[in-house]
Amino acid sequence: MFCSGLLLISQHDRPRLISGMFILISSFSQKYPPVKFLSEKDRKRILITGGAGFVGSHLTDKLMMDGHEVTVVDNFFTGRKRNVEHWIGHENFELINHDVVEPLYIEVDQIYHLASPASPPNYMYNPIKTLKTNTIGTLNMLGLAKRVGARLLLASTSEVYGDPEVHPQNEEYWGHVNPIGPRACYDEGKRVAETMCYAYMKQEGVEVRVARIFNTFGSRMHMNDGRVVSNFILQALQGEPLTVYGSGSQTRAFQYVSDLVNGLVSLMNSNISSPVNLVNPTYRYPLSMYFTLSKTSDTLSRSQIQFLPEAQDDPRRRRPDIRKAKMMLGWEPVVPLEEGLNKTIQYFSRELEHQANNQYIPKPKAARQKKGRPRQHN
Numbered sequence: 001m002f003c004s005g006l007l008l009i010s011q012h013d014r015p016r017l018i019s020g021m022f023i024l025i026s027s028f029s030q031k032y033p034p035v036k037f038l039s040e041k042d043r044k045r046i047l048i049t050g051g052a053g054f055v056g057s058h059l060t061d062k063l064m065m066d067g068h069e070v071t072v073v074d075n076f077f078t079g080r081k082r083n084v085e086h087w088i089g090h091e092n093f094e095l096i097n098h099d100v101v102e103p104l105y106i107e108v109d110q111i112y113h114l115a116s117p118a119s120p121p122n123y124m125y126n127p128i129k130t131l132k133t134n135t136i137g138t139l140n141m142l143g144l145a146k147r148v149g150a151r152l153l154l155a156s157t158s159e160v161y162g163d164p165e166v167h168p169q170n171e172e173y174w175g176h177v178n179p180i181g182p183r184a185c186y187d188e189g190k191r192v193a194e195t196m197c198y199a200y201m202k203q204e205g206v207e208v209r210v211a212r213i214f215n216t217f218g219s220r221m222h223m224n225d226g227r228v229v230s231n232f233i234l235q236a237l238q239g240e241p242l243t244v245y246g247s248g249s250q251t252r253a254f255q256y257v258s259d260l261v262n263g264l265v266s267l268m269n270s271n272i273s274s275p276v277n278l279v280n281p282t283y284r285y286p287l288s289m290y291f292t293l294s295k296t297s298d299t300l301s302r303s304q305i306q307f308l309p310e311a312q313d314d315p316r317r318r319r320p321d322i323r324k325a326k327m328m329l330g331w332e333p334v335v336p337l338e339e340g341l342n343k344t345i346q347y348f349s350r351e352l353e354h355q356a357n358n359q360y361i362p363k364p365k366a367a368r369q370k371k372g373r374p375r376q377h378n
């Protein structure tokens, strides 16, 4: 049939028809990453809000490969179709362009509620929207969980501890947050999201899980993310000085994204309804991160440092206690910092190549800083 049709079309149109046939054939034979077979009893219908984002897309990969049916909902503010495009068309996968600030009516067994910008420049970009996402968005997802009897895991944050006055921070610590500062839209947004989870649990019997996620890095971070690891790597790869805010002596604990994803899945499937810290507890200063990066790559070791004014309300010390996750989930991070950084450097190198081919190289975003002249250092 195709051949006889081909005889009737012009010489000019032939290549177009042939390339159309090629797309059709290749879309039928599309290869997906390997997916386990799960029986009806074990296979869950899982919703991931923010599933096209940095963490959400890695979680999507794990749950898809484990054999579940995954629905990703994203408004694509910081998420990207590219992050999940390898699943599009798979019978277990669905991608919905939807903002959680609007209600959603679907049937699911579990909800991983990750939707929210997470890096300081992104969540400060539109603080009202960040508040709406974390409050109205969380109410909508808890309402959905209640209606369909699903379990909901909230991606909360170490930022609920604010600028901590107690070290290390275990889950009992109530935190030290400035409720009217520039970070409040996220810190307080996540704090009230936690409050909502426990109100729905107590009043409506909704099963909730709360992960307090500390600094996470890895592939699929946005080029414009603005957090320290992506900024340092991108700046170094582009031969620019690394921007250190303040003295560079603030402390943070970092984890590679695959460790976090395993922690989220363990928590969801555990019986722990109280909050759990998830991170690699080895903590570092931004400056020491620079020295680790220098050891990891020659290009990075040649970088200069530029000291800029400190970011407003930047937590001075963050030092997690993860004994609860270890004891109650049997989870602990396994990817060494250097190995994670190496993978992330490779990812950003490829991204830069890709962007260069498209003649577009976005610059990392800067944090909102205190006023004052930058200090001069070498």
Ligand SMILES: O=c1ccn([C@@H]2O[C@H](COP(=O)(O)OP(=O)(O)O[C@H]3OC[C@@H](O)[C@H](O)[C@H]3O)[C@@H](O)[C@H]2O)c(=O)[nH]1
Pocket (backbone or CB within 6 Å): 118, 119, 120, 156, 157, 158, 159, 213, 214, 215, 216, 226, 227, 228, 229, 231, 232, 243, 244, 245, 246, 248, 250, 252, 286, 311, 314, 315, 367
């Ligand atoms: O270019 C930079 C970026 C950041 N920094 C500093 O590096 C430290 C870490 O900053 P990041 O922006 O990576 O991350 P933050 O710790 O401020 O916030 C993060 O915390 C935990 C997560 O849950 C949150 O999603 C994220 O907001 C801060 O002290 C910051 O001032 C720099 O010195 N230079």
